[in-house]
Amino acid sequence: MIIKAPIKLIGNNGSPYTRKMVSLLRYKHIPYKIIWGEPEEYLDRHNIEKPKPILHPTFLFENSENKIVAVTDSTPIIRKLESKFKSRSTIPSNPVLRFLNYLLEDYGDEWGTKFMFHYRWYDDKDIDNAGTLLPLYANSTLTNEELSQKKEKIADRQLGRVWVVGSNKKTAPLIDQSFKRVISILEDHFITYPFLLGSRPASADFAFFGQLSQLVGFDPTPRSIIQNISMRTVAWVGKTEDLSGLEPDSEDWISDSVLPWTLKNIFGEIGKTYVPTMLENEDAFNKGKEKWNAVILGSEWEQRTFPYQVKCLQWIRKEFKGLASNEQQKVLNLLEESGCQKLIV
Template sequence: MPNPLTLVGTYGSPYSLKMRAVLRYRQIPFRWAIQGTADEQGIPRPKVAIIPVLGFPDASGEVTEVMVDSTPQIARLETMFRERSLKPTDAGLHFLDLLIEDYADEWVTKMMYHYRWAPRESVERARKLLPVWPGLHATDERLERMGEYIVDRQVSRRALVGSTETNAPVIESSYIRLLEILHRHLEGNDFLLGDRPGSSDFGLYGQLSQLVIIEPPSTDLCILHGPR
């Protein structure tokens, strides 16, 4: 068995769970390292400090190369591993697969950000939950400080991401429309574009892993408009 890859991420990151699901589906050996814990010690820092970070080992097993951004990560894996490919063989379907993946990464993520950092109940939930994943053994005081830091930073970025009072009706109606489309589609299909998953399936999965499980308001909407 080749030396495993390393994936650095966290449970509250939709892109981290997207890539973890890709590696699992493709049965590519990898090690899951939670950001901010001892698991990521010794892994080179990427030039851009975002997650997930995908680390590639040398012959000795040491991670010597890293890259970020889930779409290029998936493309890189396609050049390295042939089994259980995500790339459709039909050129038209391949284009649609990339288009829907981009929709998930760039638009559905605004829904995720909005429902996490706009409703008061979601903000309070995130304040308590997000610091625990990298800080399981931290003191209560440290967890509280971490929670305050995360909330202050993320809420202040809402306008930058596009979650504003002006945009809220568009984001929320778009989320409901997505749920209704998926509910109808999944009645007769297992995947978005055929008989096996593509990048688009994993792109939507990453965002929905937060929207329909973690965030209370968007979870309630999912149950109402698209439980499939």
Template sequence: MFRAMMKLLNRTAAQVPTRKGFGGWRKPVDSPHMTLVGAYGSPYSIKMRAVLRYRRIPHRWVVRNSSEDQGFPEAPVPIIPVLVFHDGENGYSESMVDSSPQIMRLETDYSERSLLPTDPVVRFLDHLVEDYGDEWLTKVMYHYRWHHLYGEAIAKAGNMLPLMSDNQMDAEQHRAINEFITDRQMGRTALVGSTDLNRDVIEGSFVRLLTLLEDHLSQHQFLLGGRPARGDFGLFGQFSQLFFWEPDSSLIAAKCSPRSMIWAYQIDDLSSFEVDETKDWFTRDGLPSTLSALLCEIGRTYAPFLIANERALTAQESELICSIEGNEYRQTPFPYQLKCLNWIREAFGQLHEGDRKAVEQLLDGTGCELLLADPHG
């Protein structure tokens, strides 16, 4: 074994057989349909890269501010990831932001390997799970990266994030950007809810989630059944950071839910996963109790938060206050998350009456039923 390895290592590049060398033929690489501009440390970017890989949509991955990040149409707001559509003639037709609308746009443009469960009721639940991942778990992610208690995590993120766009950056610039990013991000922890007051709520929700996922994943390959759905990617995006970057949360995850960590490695690149019609998504009549446990967790944390956020924004208050698991939770209200709540209500409103009834029954007692109530009705 050792000798075989040494032999391989000693070969010069010219001696290494290539596909061309064997057959005199090289398979053409599909020209990309789109470019995803993102960053390794951005949960939503890693989420979208995983979606493109699973859906087998030919794409380019470009790191924001790297030398390749040039000439793309400007996005409506300066956030990542940006999905840039190619026009088929070496140009670009459009740039769009926000991962959930990006996913839905891909659903209208491509039909193979869809992320939308066939049963409309389960499809609605999947929307809720994705949104919880995107908007609640991001608090957990930000907390374990930037909360003042986690010094090693802060040092790690500060050191690594600047290099993503230029790994040959000189030391002086590296130091300056490290300082800039660290100050800026630590100054924003309260904005997303990572404060001393909210610490128990945020950390408790992470551990409960891991525990229930461990149970779920011991029986099911994906969150919504035998093939991946939007919810898998929503949770995975934040987990890609919490599990594989942040030192403290990664240790907690390995201890509480090793299966979640392996599942996250799988979601990152499902390009070779074959969809098997006999292993489909769940249907409304076959939901396992472990999925209900996830819905209850969403109802314990994200639902009261969303409602309090709406209340505070409507009353033009500068702070939202709610009770989560008996603890007081406070944060500055967030207009984007009111949009999320309205998208949930819109999706619910678009269901046929029988499906709405089924969703109501399934969510009854989970805490998520709060989200369905029409505030004006």
């Protein structure tokens, strides 16, 4: 895979992962060109093979034969970008912090999207908002008839996919409660630290930002919730959109000797919700079950088995196994009271 600037990608402002990656590109001073629209349409027009699955954003890189290759999945793409563009790194050099960052990034991508997807496609006013805005973000000159058709198509497609994140009537209360706890923790955290791991952004910050960019700036219901609980988070989202002027220093990361109490609380929340769902999902996958249910924090959780999150769990474990034994022990000590260690031991 050949990666060179300007980076070209196809995205939509209503996509949390588009916002995650564009914000990261800005911070790292990597030139980019973004095509606003649907990846399927662009790839078909240019006879480019579609990735599986097709998602926003879709990056367009070159292979060794100088052919355009469409690539998705933000976390590995970030690691590829970091290997090519080394300045202003979003990956801590400290191995312990690097692992914690990886875990936080996966949480932002995989649990944070439960917040975003749930609120967007659960209540009628949010469904109407998203169904209208998403096609207009791709093409604001649609006729009313075209908009109506695309609105119905998008809503039908997305409402048929809510099972992916586990959003349903049974899980709604837990998702809502978890969201409110997370933004309450962030309100406390941002009093002392401008970013999750200190005074400079890590890739996990951009994962959190991607989801929060929608929850704050796109979807009506979560926007109201956040404004009532954490105006610091609202401000953080506005700032993190463009961090190109921030000048990071190698001393800006937190120490790996002890975690701030607010970060401990974030990992505690991860251990209560994300960890048990990831483990139950893996168990169901290994047993060949199409769906699974569990009781989490006293609430019933039910969803279809999601193979991709099994891969995510395997990648987390691979990151942990790549640490030296003393670094692994340090991670386990830091996560001891959170319950997150269950993912890796």
